[in-house]
Amino acid sequence: MVMTDLLAVLVPALPLAGAVLLSALRRKLSATVAGSIATALIAISFVATVILFSGFDTEAGGRTVRILDWLNITGMDIPLALRIDALSLTMMLIVTGVGALIHLYSIGYMHDDERAPTFFAQLNLFSFAMLMLVMGSNFLVTFIGWEGVGLCSYLLIGFWYTKPDYNYAARKAFVMNRIGDVGMVLAMALLFHFLGTLEYAAVMEQAHSIPAWGLLAITLLLFFGATGKSAQIPLFTWLPDAMAGPTPVSALIHAATMVTAGVFLVVRSSVLFDLVPYTRDVILWTGTATALLAATIGLFQNDIKKVLAYSTVSQLGYMFAALGMGAYSAAMFHVTTHAFFKALLFLAAGSVIHALGGEQDIRKMGGLKGSIKITFVTFFIGTIAISGLPLMSGFFSKDLILAHAFQHSPVAFGLLVFGAVLTTFYMFRLLFLVFYGTYRGKAHAHESPLTMTVPLMVLAVLSVVGGALNLPHLFGGHEPMKHFLESAAAAIRSEEIELSASTEWILMGITAVLVFTTIAFAYGRFVKRTTLEGDEADMPLLKRLIAQRWRVDELYAALFEKPYGWLSEHFHSIGELRIMVPLQNGVGEAALRVGNVVRKLQTGNASFHLLAMVAGIILFLVITLLSN
Amino acid sequence: MNEGIITAIRVVPLEHYVILSFLLFSIGIAGVVFRRNTIIILMCLELMFNSVNLLLTAFSAYHSDPRAQVFVFFIMLVAAAEVTVGLAILVMMKRNVDSVDVNQLNRLKW
Numbered sequence: 119m120v121m122t123d124l125l126a127v128l129v130p131a132l133p134l135a136g137a138v139l140l141s142a143l144r145r146k147l148s149a150t151v152a153g154s155i156a157t158a159l160i161a162i163s164f165v166a167t168v169i170l171f172s173g174f175d176t177e178a179g180g181r182t183v184r185i186l187d188w189l190n191i192t193g194m195d196i197p198l199a200l201r202i203d204a205l206s207l208t209m210m211l212i213v214t215g216v217g218a219l220i221h222l223y224s225i226g227y228m229h230d231d232e233r234a235p236t237f238f239a240q241l242n243l244f245s246f247a248m249l250m251l252v253m254g255s256n257f258l259v260t261f262i263g264w265e266g267v268g269l270c271s272y273l274l275i276g277f278w279y280t281k282p283d284y285n286y287a288a289r290k291a292f293v294m295n296r297i298g299d300v301g302m303v304l305a306m307a308l309l310f311h312f313l314g315t316l317e318y319a320a321v322m323e324q325a326h327s328i329p330a331w332g333l334l335a336i337t338l339l340l341f342f343g344a345t346g347k348s349a350q351i352p353l354f355t356w357l358p359d360a361m362a363g364p365t366p367v368s369a370l371i372h373a374a375t376m377v378t379a380g381v382f383l384v385v386r387s388s389v390l391f392d393l394v395p396y397t398r399d400v401i402l403w404t405g406t407a408t409a410l411l412a413a414t415i416g417l418f419q420n421d422i423k424k425v426l427a428y429s430t431v432s433q434l435g436y437m438f439a440a441l442g443m444g445a446y447s448a449a450m451f452h453v454t455t456h457a458f459f460k461a462l463l464f465l466a467a468g469s470v471i472h473a474l475g476g477e478q479d480i481r482k483m484g485g486l487k488g489s490i491k492i493t494f495v496t497f498f499i500g501t502i503a504i505s506g507l508p509l510m511s512g513f514f515s516k517d518l519i520l521a522h523a524f525q526h527s528p529v530a531f532g533l534l535v536f537g538a539v540l541t542t543f544y545m546f547r548l549l550f551l552v553f554y555g556t557y558r559g560k561a562h563a564h565e566s567p568l569t570m571t572v573p574l575m576v577l578a579v580l581s582v583v584g585g586a587l588n589l590p591h592l593f594g595g596h597e598p599m600k601h602f603l604e605s606a607a608a609a610i611r612s613e614e615i616e617l618s619a620s621t622e623w624i625l626m627g628i629t630a631v632l633v634f635t636t637i638a639f640a641y642g643r644f645v646k647r648t649t650l651e652g653d654e655a656d657m658p659l660l661k662r663l664i665a666q667r668w669r670v671d672e673l674y675a676a677l678f679e680k681p682y683g684w685l686s687e688h689f690h691s692i693g694e695l696r697i698m699v700p701l702q703n704g705v706g707e708a709a710l711r712v713g714n715v716v717r718k719l720q721t722g723n724a725s726f727h728l729l730a731m732v733a734g735i736i737l738f739l740v741i742t743l744l745s746n
Numbered sequence: 747m748n749e750g751i752i753t754a755i756r757v758v759p760l761e762h763y764v765i766l767s768f769l770l771f772s773i774g775i776a777g778v779v780f781r782r783n784t785i786i787i788l789m790c791l792e793l794m795f796n797s798v799n800l801l802l803t804a805f806s807a808y809h810s811d812p813r814a815q816v817f818v819f820f821i822m823l824v825a826a827a828e829v830t831v832g833l834a835i836l837v838m839m840k841r842n843v844d845s846v847d848v849n850q851l852n853r854l855k856w
Contacts, residue, residue: 722852725787729779 140239149234153225156238164214201255205606209252226569244270298346305339344380365468402442409435413540462577511584550644763804770797
């Protein structure tokens with residue numbers, strides 16, 4: 119038992135050690151050495167996680183590893199403790215496993231960047247924070263990780279800080295995350311107010327004793343916190359801008375791990391959410407709306423990473439829709455498969471960008487399937503996986519969500535199927551425009567080094583077979599992931615699909631037919647003849663609106679930024695310049711003037727001082743006598 | 747205490763002792779404040795001490811309480827010690843500024 123505790127502590131401790139070591143030695147190490155150290159550490163973490171996983175007994179439930187007392191005051195005991203159960207193990211496997219592959223990939227991707235050691239230090243720090251987030255045994259430890267990943271996300275988005283745009287994107291991500299964090303903090307405060315504890319186990323046990331309005335407020339606030347981290351409406355606009363960071367960062371933080379923190383948090387608190395159907399509805403419709411909104415924006419984007427970013431937002435929408443329907447294991451399943459294929463797509467996109475010397479505009483690509491074969495094949499696999507072609511990992515996870523939607527609300531089902539069609543369309547548009555047709559750019563494409571292609575191949579394999587992790591009964595499986603997760607969240611046990619087999623086959627058939635039709639349509643549009651988006655000014659109104667991302671950024675600018683700017687301006691010109699500055703200067707000047715007069719009393723003459731002392735004593739005597 | 751002395755002290759009314767002490771004290775203060783010679787200032791300090799001693803002795807006699815007179819002895823003792831310090835300062839002052847004029851010590855200012 120002591121052994122497993124040690125391993126559990128080791129998992130987050132190794133990346134932390136790497137972060138400290140690499141930032142201390144960042145001027146001495148070469149990019150390759152620093153990258154190798156970082157990769158090795160996270161790989162060891164992965165091995166430790168696998169050992170923990172293989173020795174984990176679902177019957178026995180989770181274990182809590184108390185590292186040390188943290189806040190231990192009367193009536194309040196919040197330890198620094200880790201929780202090892204099915205849910206945290208699932209997330210740990212993703213974070214360390216996919217994380218290790220992305221670290222490995224970064225060695226090749228960042229080899230000629232002079233600040234590469236800093237990059238790897240921050241990447242390791244991110245891994246540590248993310249592991250704390252998923253392993254925390256109470257809300258507060260999770261919150262440390264939650265803030266930590268936010269910080270690392272900020273640092274890494276703005277990694278190339280000499281470009282003002284990138285700094286702006288980093289700040290935007292940071293500020294929007296902070297807005298969500300307010301929700302999280304308030305939710306924790308309310309939980310503590312009602313229960314006096316923040317331990318997950320204790321909170322879930324006593325959840326029913328919280329009054330209804332309290333539960334409603336807590337769940338809505340927690341969900342608001344999740345929308346910030348997981349880029350849902352209304353706080354999703356930071357994620358596409360976050361693509362300013364190096365591509366491995368986009369893959370690790372903004373696709374595979376950090377953005378799923380919101381999903382994790384909801385599953386972790388599933389007991390609370392199960393008590394408030396209203397919040398679940400809010401989550402369902404927010405998720406569905408986000409899935410559709412982001413998918414439509416993805417249709418007309420011309421930046422390879424932006425398309426993938428909107429796709430991520432859209433897929434996160436699916437996960438939240440699943441959460442809203444109470445399909446927690448389906449959401450976690452989609453988190454897992456999405457981590458595989460979206461990390462793959464980002465890394466492959468990074469390989470394309472690397473091959474073309476930094477080009478990201480798909481209008482200047484095309485015909486690359488001959489020159490960068492491995493990248494093409496892996497990108498192709500990623501595309502069919504996310505589009506949900508039968509038997510790919512995305513097929514199983516997405517169909518599970520769709521089946522739940524069909525059972526829960528036909529409207530949501532219809533919208534989500536439409537979203538799936540859009541997903542297929544924009545992904546195949548991307549694939550066709552980048553790899554098919556004729557090359558429209560100037561740079562000479564060359565295949566990436568082995569450190570980059572090996573992670574691609576591993577992730578490609580996972581994207582294909584990932585569905586086996588939760589193979590449904592229909593395909594002769596036993597939904598192993600669902601059963602595994604049941605030990606961590608009781609709510610998952612009641613999460614059954616009560617559709618007949620034939621209905622399920624029909625649903626799958628419908629989506630499959632739609633997906634294939636869409637692919638054929640995309641093939642005709644982008645391979646038979648290459649349709650490129652022209653200037654936004656020439657587009658019809660609706661299309662222009664979508665291409666301009668529904669003008670959400672502009673809406674927020676008008677709603678929040680402008681009034682805020684106006685307010686700040688006036689606080690400055692009136693409050694600051696007319697009131698505060700004169701007041702402060704006045705106090706200072708008054709002191710100066712009085713001082714100028716009074717200091718003359720200080721003659722330095724001993725007998726004068728004596729005289730003043732005597733006069734003072736006499737004065738006090740007189741006052742004392744008179745006051746009697 | 748000797749009864750004869752007490753009777754002798756009580757011959758003079760108490761108010762006279764108070765007035766005398768007050769005058770002596772005032773002279774002392776005036777000397778400290780207005781004279782420039784440091785030696786005179788030290789002497790005036792002694793005068794103030796002794797005016798207080800006189801007052802204490804008078805009260806002691808009138809109240810038949812010997813404790814005040816014990817105080818007087820302590821005060822004289824401390825005054826003796828204080829004079830040595832004062833004179834030492836005086837010697838240092840003479841050596842440093844070659845003067846016993848208290849107005850030479852005017853560097854205690856901004």
